[in-house]
Amino acid sequence: MIHLGFDIGGTNIKAGLVSCEGRLLMKNSRPFPKQDDSACVALMETMAAQLLKEADLSLSDVADIGVAVPGSIDPAGEVVLHAYNLGFHNVHLKAAVSRLYPDIPVTMANDANAAALAELYGGAFSGKKTALLLTLGTGVGAGLILGGKMFNGGRGNGVEIGHMTLDYRGAQCSCGSRGCLETLCSAAWLVQQGRREAQANPRGAIAGCVGGRMESISAKTVVDCARRGDAKAAAIFDQYVEYLSQGIASIANILDPEVIALGGGVSLAGDILYSPLRQKVKEKVFFKCEYQIVPAVWGNDAGIIGAAMLLGNSKK
């Protein structure tokens, strides 16, 4: 038997066949059809059929199906309440997929939760019971492993760690609160600060790096300039690490995770990120102890693997 996982994103839908041990055996990817959710479900069926054919398997070999979605899901795990990148609002996605595969159990989860779950299977969380994944992208996504299982909130409302408060009097967040982790620790913050610096210093390293095209400044631009020794970029990145360490210390004071893994573009920054981050977190946590802070392993495959393992993990 095999697990079938889908990771639905605003750019691409990805599908994959995953072994019982959580190993991704085969995958494919197609552009996300912007039209509507019926087109999305129809495409999922085509992609699954293709994978099964290539693997010389049939639907009777599929133990269960998991779907990861970049948005909020109702506590029962049936309805995509809001997935802004997909244009999905109150979409009964689980039922739609189940109609295609009436004999196979279908499970749905938020993609950041699924990504955390994936790390349990040969990734950064192998063998761990308590672990935290932070995805540092345009926003800050997060997934929690508690008791060796994916945690979806005590009432099934999900885990929105990006919206824990870090700076009570800070900048307005899209959620309505101020100074959420997401406002200070996302890649978007680095981009914003990088652009501000480039505008203030058109002959500086950051502006130079993108040939003056402000809109081309990414988080990577800032990281690259910092790594090359530009003082302005280094100051921005230091401040970012300072905020991130405060956020991680705050969560560590609550949950004391065995491992903290970082995903998303910023997580690829390497030692310029991890060395000071580990040191600062140690200084800030109540018990002044070291935490294992590492890059997430599964990257772009995390959503597929996590989706495929949803049902298996929930039964543990």
Added chain:
Amino acid sequence: MIHLGFDIGGTNIKAGLVSCEGRLLMKNSRPFPKQDDSACVALMETMAAQLLKEADLSLSDVADIGVAVPGSIDPAGEVVLHAYNLGFHNVHLKAAVSRLYPDIPVTMANDANAAALAELYGGAFSGKKTALLLTLGTGVGAGLILGGKMFNGGRGNGVEIGHMTLDYRGAQCSCGSRGCLETLCSAAWLVQQGRREAQANPRGAIAGCVGGRMESISAKTVVDCARRGDAKAAAIFDQYVEYLSQGIASIANILDPEVIALGGGVSLAGDILYSPLRQKVKEKVFFKCEYQIVPAVWGNDAGIIGAAMLLGNSKK
């Protein structure tokens, strides 16, 4: 069989016999002997013997012994690392108690964790899997129930929710960080603000309430004056509820607890606290949903009950 629980505090040691269902059957209390930990352990033995005699039971009826301590405990649960109120530092308390009762298993926990556990047994957390207790006293203590069990941190370092960050640029906390939940949501904050107001307005309601004796101003003074309609006291209490709601919303965004219970003196404030608090938490959480926020049930008995149930709960 019966469970024996001890709650060691800087003022009193409390002991109690607790049924298998978590019901406190009998208790006693003695002043905490300031001399040393040997005197403490000797007193515990005397107190236990008294209880057993009164209950017409013997040591062979005691299934296990639990000890709650107001301080940090090593991950193995054997050593009190620091309990400032007791003057205990690196005290091997578990071994000392076990020497008295070599045939009975002894378990030790932080008193806030134990208090959260107690609420599972006929208290605010009955039948719940995910729950949060915040004790609003001089500091902010906290205990978590996850998966229906007391959670002591993923690595056993404990739960220090009082030191999650709320105001990154805020007041210095005793832990070394700034703007921790504890700096804004403790009874001490209400006292500090109440004294400030009384000093600024010696003829105001708060100063009047204590006959001008600033040192007599307590959190209750502020709450009482607010309840009687004094605008200055009400403004202080409103700000307190604002901070507390932000802290609870921040935790709710991470854990989505089924119930949030409040303990400590401030938790007795009644509707002037709970009504606005529930409303503000709903407005601040990511999903804009209501949370059950209620007073803790077990009050001064929580430590004894929780301590007594430690081993039973850990085996669940």
